[in-house]
Amino acid sequence: PMPAQDMSRVVTVGERLVYQIKWGGVPAGEVTFEAKRMTRARGQQVIYFCMEAESNDAVSLIYPVRTKVRSYVDVKTGYSAMFERDVREGVGFKTTVRDYLEFDYQKNMQQYIEITGGTEQRKNPRPIPGPLQDPLSVVYYLRNFALPVGETREVIVGTRKQTSILTIDILRNETLDIPGVGTFDTTVIQTRSNYEANLFTSKGVCELWVEKNTNVPLMTRVNLPIGSATGVLIREEKSPLSGYARKK
Numbered sequence: 001p002m003p004a005q006d007m008s009r010v011v012t013v014g015e016r017l018v019y020q021i022k023w024g025g026v027p028a029g030e031v032t033f034e035a036k037r038m039t040r041a042r043g044q045q046v047i048y049f050c051m052e053a054e055s056n057d058a059v060s061l062i063y064p065v066r067t068k069v070r071s072y073v074d075v076k077t078g079y080s081a082m083f084e085r086d087v088r089e090g091v092g093f094k095t096t097v098r099d100y101l102e103f104d105y106q107k108n109m110q111q112y113i114e115i116t117g118g119t120e121q122r123k124n125p126r127p128i129p130g131p132l133q134d135p136l137s138v139v140y141y142l143r144n145f146a147l148p149v150g151e152t153r154e155v156i157v158g159t160r161k162q163t164s165i166l167t168i169d170i171l172r173n174e175t176l177d178i179p180g181v182g183t184f185d186t187t188v189i190q191t192r193s194n195y196e197a198n199l200f201t202s203k204g205v206c207e208l209w210v211e212k213n214t215n216v217p218l219m220t221r222v223n224l225p226i227g228s229a230t231g232v233l234i235r236e237e238k239s240p241l242s243g244y245a246r247k248k
Contacts, residue, residue, distance in 0.1 A: 002131055002141075005078035007047055010143040010214070011033060011035050013049070014238045016214070019231040021053075029055035031231060033139070041072040041081045042102065048072055051136055051199070052222060065089050071136035078141050079105065080158065083134035088230055101158055108244055112160045122224035128163055132156040135199040139183060143215045147187045149173060164197035176209050181233055182245025185212040214240040 015035040021028045036048045038210050048070065055065040070084040084100040098115040112124040133141050138155050145153060153168040169190040177183045192205040206222040216239060220231045236242070 002079075002133070004076070004131075005141060005144040007075050007078045007140065010141055010240070011047060012238045013047065015036055016237040017233060018235040019217075019220075020234045021231050022181060023059070023229050026098060027056060028059045029053065029228070030234075035140075037185060038075070039072070042104075044074045044081050045076070046072040046074055046081050048237060049136055049140060060183045064093065066093070069136050071134050073137045074138065077131065078137075078144065079103070080134040080137040081193075083136065083158070099160065101127065101134065101160060103132065105238060110158050110163075124161060126162070128158060129156065132163065133166075135197060136160055137216065138197075139199060140214040142168070142210075145215070147189060147210070147215065149187070155197075157193070159196040162195055164193050164195045165180075166191055166193045166197040171207075173212065174209065178218060178233060181236070181240075184218055184241075184245060186210060186218060187212050187215070211241055211244055213244050216241055 013035050016032045019031045021031055031051065031053045034050050036050050039046060039048050051069040053065055053067040055063065063149060066088045071080060072082040073080055078102055082100060082102050085097055087095065087097040088223055089095040100112045100113050108128050110126050110128050111122060112242040114121045114123055117176050124139045135157060137186050138157055141155065147170045149170050151170050155166045157164045157166050171190055174186050174188050175183060176186045186209040189210060190205055193209060197205060206220055209219040210217050211231055218233050220230050
């Protein structure tokens, strides 16, 4: 079971984190995480989170990316109420996905909805073991936990076909200097999952450098069959990081 967490303690509406993505060391685009606003979803007061990924002009000539992922998280418990994806990738946006997941914790069921040609198709209603996260909400939910080196955390994550486990191995502490942003004390963690629970890679592992006091991601690295990709924080607004950066 995942303990309920008051998300208003760790996230401020209006928070914005922007990361530069590099593919094999070459700038490829930016990814932005935002805590957009308070709203309501499925009868609950929620925080609406959004992640947007966009390739730069050079990479877009080869493989354009315009993707949005949204998460609606119960403010009082930190549990996901709904998760949406709007994925457009590839030349001519050949890969296009629009879908979302709804979670009903009274019935312990999830509903997957796929949108094709503007028409919703409800598919794969599945039982769930109880309250859970989605691939975006887990990034914020982890801010509530201590991450002592040598230990492992597990988080239950709902995905379109199955309930997955995201395993977090806490590897080491490290100092990270980000030019133009600051120097931080970090905890390096490795996340792994069996199916789509990891926001940064559908399968396999990735490494994350999170600020030691807040668990806000500062850098991520993913090894892919076509090379490694890294994301490094380049701008932040209204985040809890400002009190922990040591300027050179």
